[in-house]
Amino acid sequence: MMNSRQVFTAFILVLTIINASSALDYSEAVDKSLLFFEAQRSGKLPVTQRVKWRGDSGLYDGYQQNVNLVGGYYDAGDHVKFGLPMAYSVTMLSWGAIEYGRSMTDLNQMGHVLSAIKWGTDYFIKAHSQPNVLWGQVGDGDSDHYCWERPEDMTTPRTAYKLDIEHPGSDLAGETAAAMAAAAIAFRPYNSSYSDLLLVHAKQLFWFADRFRGLFTDSIPSAKEFYTSSGYLDELLWAATWLFRATKDGSYLKYVVDNAASMGGTGWAVKEFSWDNKYAGVQILLSKVVIDGDGGAYTATLKQYQAKADYFACACHQKNAGYNAPLTPGGLLYLHEWNNMQYAASAAFLLAVYSDYLSAAKSVLNCPDANVQPQELLDFAKSQADYILGKNPKLMSYMVGYGQNYPIHVHHRGASIASISVLHSVVGCVQGFDAWYRRPEANPNTVHGGLVGGPDKNDNFEDDRSNYEQTEPTLSGTAPLVGLFCKLHSINSQYVAGPTPTQTKGQPNSYLPPKLAAKPYEKPGSPVEFFHTITDSWTIGRIAYYRHKVTIKNQSEKPITSLKLEIENLSGAIWGLSPTQNKNIYELPKWIKVIEPGSECSFVYVQGGPQAMVSVQSYH
Secondary structure, eight states: OOOHHHHHHHHHHHHHHHHHTOOOOHHHHHHHHHHHHHHTBOBSOOTTOOOTTOOOBOTTTTGGGTSOOOOSBOOSSSOOEEHHHHHHHHHHHHHHHHHHHHHHHHTTOHHHHHHHHHHHHHHHHHHOOBTTBEEEEESOHHHHHTOOOOGGGOOSOOOEEEEBTTBOOHHHHHHHHHHHHHHHHHHTTTOHHHHHHHHHHHHHHHHHHHHSOOOHHHHSGGGTTTSOOOOSHHHHHHHHHHHHHHHOOHHHHHHHHHTTTTTTTTTOOOSOOSSSOOHHHHHHHHHHHHHTTOOGGGHHHHHHHHHHHHHHHHHHTTOSTTOOOOBOTTSOBOOOSSSTHHHHHHHHHHHHHHHHHHHHTTOOEEOSSOEEOHHHHHHHHHHHHHHHHTOSTTOOOSBTTSSSOOOSSOSOHHHHSOOTTTOOSOOOHHHHIIIIITOOSOOSSOOTTOBOOOOOTTSOOOOOTTOHHHHOOOHHHHHHHHHHHHHHHHOOTTSOOOOOOOOOBTSSOOOOOOOOOOOOOOOTTOSEEEEEEEEEEEEETTEEEEEEEEEEEEOSSSOEESOEEEEESOOSEEESSEEOSSTTEEEOOTTOOEEOTTOEEEEEEEEESSOOEEEEEEOO
């Protein structure tokens, strides 16, 4: 029998284990992600602004061109308002709200999400000053990058650049049309008149983009060095697809079908989804039309779109007969050397959405190497999100401000210089480089929610302000994470999580790639179902230890009492069950007298090596 000291020691051990094994908090990640959009705001900040180290900026944008272009978002760690990635980011925010609005509402974040979307769409309404005119950029990347100063102190030229019938930009206009259409869907339940206004602009912009075709970088050459567009045909399909979803007007569906081959929609098989390449997004959106049975006479062509959606999903999931998307040794999708993390984030969001579409139809993904269940797609999407939040070889969160270990020398002008509310004097263009850019100390302001560029192909990362390829955050990186984290937060306890990487005691940092724990054996006809989760792992010497959580759920229609479990191969300590006089037989604590239908309880054990085998011994 344990004495009081032993009981107290055991209690402290339980608390220590529970605290050390806390799972990733996706709700916190959602909140931090939305803060990043507030940090990137240009213009007159609202009284509801939560990021207090920022101030008003860009209040005369468009003044020289006699157009009001105040507002919108700064693109990354600089102060240029690039239209293409900004519009893509608004599209992704809106898509997240459309798919995962219930989770956003449950998290009390829908208001912040809609505010983030509207900060962008309000700007686009101003920028779309005439039916065939779209102001596509404010600021010049070259001159902006010569200075290191806060947005509130900007001295660089704020030249505005526009698209019109003589200077077309189908990619930029098409993406902006998609953003307006997606935002119209997101706002429909909350502000129908604003939704209608967004659709007016979306339709005009699509007509402009389709009627007057060309690359936006040919019309705005200063953008080419920073956001080189690979083409505009995908954006035209993307815009038409979103307009069909927003309006149910069959002419837009006919457009994507009639142009399926000529615009590459059913021809391009891709492994990337990004601000530049929308094909995978188009293909997955149109797959939903097929899955929902709404294809009608167009079903045959839409199934060709779905075949390419399957290619993307299979390639990401490494089941594509060798034609797979590259992964780092730690499991991160690795597509580009420069700011790669944004591509992993976009792919993860897309896979989560496709998983939902397939799951709703009780379908599977038919890959060349194997049939893939929707849950497996979601598991892979989760692995990318978890890598971002710290389950990686560096044990570093690549989302700034999340967790205990994240980049602190972020390549971001506003974050790296003391706030205007603290340092009232102007920080000049060159002074910023001398006094702030080159200083070894951490940034004085935390740009919460910024997704930095991330590690290289070998999972290596250098937290250096001058290492902009790895330490600069972008709008297009964080935008898809809002919806993805909301989805992951909404997953109920039936989801089986992987082990949390922790630092090896007495050894260099160790990393255990996510693995699914096997479901314990259940006797036929059992009224309960077990869900086995590994919530933490660590290594002492050469032995890896795991904290196992087993959830017991009453899946019958009757209450269960006097439940006894048989637990075999248990070599460690156990909490939440009481041992009986019989070997390997345990019962519920005395305060749990009954498990009602649909209810659940759980217990925890810690041990090295394989998991224990849990089964029902008896019950009433």
